[in-house]
Amino acid sequence: MSDRPRKTTFGKALGCYHQGVDRTKTVRTYVLVLLFIGLRGFGNLLLAYGTKRLPAVLGVHPAAYLQSVLDPAVAAGIAMLIFSMFTRLALLSRADLSFVLPVTAVGYVLAAVLGTVFLHEHVTAAHWLAAFLIFAGVAVVGSTPQNTTKEAGAQ
Amino acid sequence: MRWLLVAITVVATALSDLLQSYELKRAGEQSVGARGIARLAGMLVRRRYLILSIVCLAFSFFAFMALVQSQPLSFAVPASAASFILETIAAKFVLGEQVGPRRAAGTMLVLGGILLLAR
Numbered sequence: 001m002s003d004r005p006r007k008t009t010f011g012k013a014l015g016c017y018h019q020g021v022d023r024t025k026t027v028r029t030y031v032l033v034l035l036f037i038g039l040r041g042f043g044n045l046l047l048a049y050g051t052k053r054l055p056a057v058l059g060v061h062p063a064a065y066l067q068s069v070l071d072p073a074v075a076a077g078i079a080m081l082i083f084s085m086f087t088r089l090a091l092l093s094r095a096d097l098s099f100v101l102p103v104t105a106v107g108y109v110l111a112a113v114l115g116t117v118f119l120h121e122h123v124t125a126a127h128w129l130a131a132f133l134i135f136a137g138v139a140v141v142g143s144t145p146q147n148t149t150k151e152a153g154a155q
Numbered sequence: 156m157r158w159l160l161v162a163i164t165v166v167a168t169a170l171s172d173l174l175q176s177y178e179l180k181r182a183g184e185q186s187v188g189a190r191g192i193a194r195l196a197g198m199l200v201r202r203r204y205l206i207l208s209i210v211c212l213a214f215s216f217f218a219f220m221a222l223v224q225s226q227p228l229s230f231a232v233p234a235s236a237a238s239f240i241l242e243t244i245a246a247k248f249v250l251g252e253q254v255g256p257r258r259a260a261g262t263m264l265v266l267g268g269i270l271l272l273a274r
Contacts, residue, residue: 032187044223044232051224065217083187085212089195090187093179097172098246098254101239102265108272111232121227130233130271137264140257148253149180 025094029146032091033103039084041110045118046077052119095146102141105134160222161234167215169241174208176250233272240266 050073054064068074091100109131115121179185182202185195199205223231243262247254254262 028186035187044228047220048223048228048231051220054224065220068220081216086192086195087187089175089179090185090191092172092176093182093185096246096252097176097250098243098252098258098262100176101172101242101246102258102262105236105239105265105269108233108236108269111228112272115228119228126271130268133268133271134265137261137266137268140261140264142261144255144258144261145253149251 026146029091029094032087032094033100036084036087036091036104037107037110039080039087040104040107041114043077043080043084044111045114046073046080048077048115048119050074050077096148099141099144099146103138106138109134157222157226160218161237163218164215164222164235165238165241167211167218168235169238169245171208171211171215172238172242173245173249174204174211176246178202178204178208180250233269236266236269239269 050071051068054068054071054074069078088100088104091104112121112123112127112131116123178198182198185191187195199209219231219235222235226234239262243254243259246252
């Protein structure tokens with residue numbers, strides 16, 4: 001069954017109602033996208049900052065990972081990443097995986113920016129070209145329907 | 156060693172995302188308010204595909220932690236995004252999503268950008 005508003009006697013009124021609901025859904029989806037990108041970006045930054053100052057090298061021994069959680073930056077990073085995971089679950093309940101993946105890719109640009117600003121990593125001209133490509137790709141994917149599967153369309 | 160860590164991160168992430176997307180679409184729309192997070196946490200311990208997805212996520216996360224410790228953040232994050240191709244193909248053929256020409260083109264642009272970042 002199609003998700004589009006039906007053209008009945010009350011078609012216009014119903015159409016307006018459905019469009020309003022669709023707009024609210026779209027806004028909520030993009031709020032979740034922004035929340036996810038922010039939490040993931042700063043969570044990864046804290047994780048990188050924290051793990052780089054750890055005395056032990058993280059390898060195959062679980063003890064080193066458990067010990068790393070005692071570092072405040074690592075702990076804060078993990079907490080932010082856990083919340084970002086919940087945000088992403090909510091996002092995946094509303095939108096296609098093939099929509100969520102590229103749209104949240106702005107986070108990769110954010111990672112490069114945060115790495116430069118806070119960790120003093122070197123960003124080249126190629127990185128800025130990459131940022132442009134990612135933004136262009138996100139804009140193109142953002143213009144496609146958020147959800148194309150039957151299950152969620154029925155919600 | 157760094158590419159082994161990238162490979163573990165990518166495969167585990169792709170599996171985790173597919174399982175999450177499949178199970179969450181069946182569960183219906185979720186939110187991230189206090190009640191929404193409690194509901195999501197409850198689902199994480201009840202739904203078997205979500206449990207399996209968390210196991211995959213743990214593998215992915217620990218590999219990523221080891222990666223981010225030894226490599227620059229601006230390499231680790233984009234390199235782990237190689238899961239894009241794997242996941243977009245699986246989204247089309249396993250989850251039945253409609254990946255039309257526009258979405259495919261946009262995804263390839265994003266992927267091009269990520270690969271450029273990883274250089």
